Amino acid sequence: MSELTHFDKDGRVNMVDVGGKSVTERLAIARGSVHMSEDALAHLKSGENKKGDVLTIAELAGIMGAKKTSELIPLCHPLPLTSVKVELTISDKGVDITARAKTKGQTGVEMEALTAVATACLTVYDMLKAVDKAMVIWNIELLEKSGGKSGHWKK
Numbered sequence: 001m002s003e004l005t006h007f008d009k010d011g012r013v014n015m016v017d018v019g020g021k022s023v024t025e026r027l028a029i030a031r032g033s034v035h036m037s038e039d040a041l042a043h044l045k046s047g048e049n050k051k052g053d054v055l056t057i058a059e060l061a062g063i064m065g066a067k068k069t070s071e072l073i074p075l076c077h078p079l080p081l082t083s084v085k086v087e088l089t090i091s092d093k094g095v096d097i098t099a100r101a102k103t104k105g106q107t108g109v110e111m112e113a114l115t116a117v118a119t120a121c122l123t124v125y126d127m128l129k130a131v132d133k134a135m136v137i138w139n140i141e142l143l144e145k146s147g148g149k150s151g152h153w154k155k
């Protein structure tokens with residue numbers, strides 16, 4: 001197991017110094033889903049939500065979430081994202097969400113991709129909670145990352 005880098009030798013919180021790392025193209029892909037009742041799923045499919053187009057608004061929220069990651073996660077570096085794509089797909093259980101984040105930089109974009117998914121999931125929940133308060137945000141996970149010293153990783 002590698003040493004945790006968010007703590008110094010005395011155990012104090014430390015924002016990792018990435019200044020000496022090479023600038024490389026970085027990519028991260030994450031996914032998650034929102035499971036919901038048949039009634040909520042039918043309501044979503046009807047397109048008649050009073051709050052607006054659930055999928056489009058959640059997609060936009062996911063992009064915004066990725067852009068705000070360093071403001072939400074205390075030791076994340078602010079990154080100049082070159083691309084964020086969030087895709088929502090209706091499934092038989094609810095909504096599946098995939099996010100891809102890219103940058104050219106000295107640190108990875110895993111947290112941005114995961115935050116995009118989490119924000120999109122929360123937005124789906126918010127927009128449909130009047131129909132189903134028992135929805136479950138499910139299985140947010142990193143699927144793939146590339147770039148940097150550790151190279152390519154795929155689940």
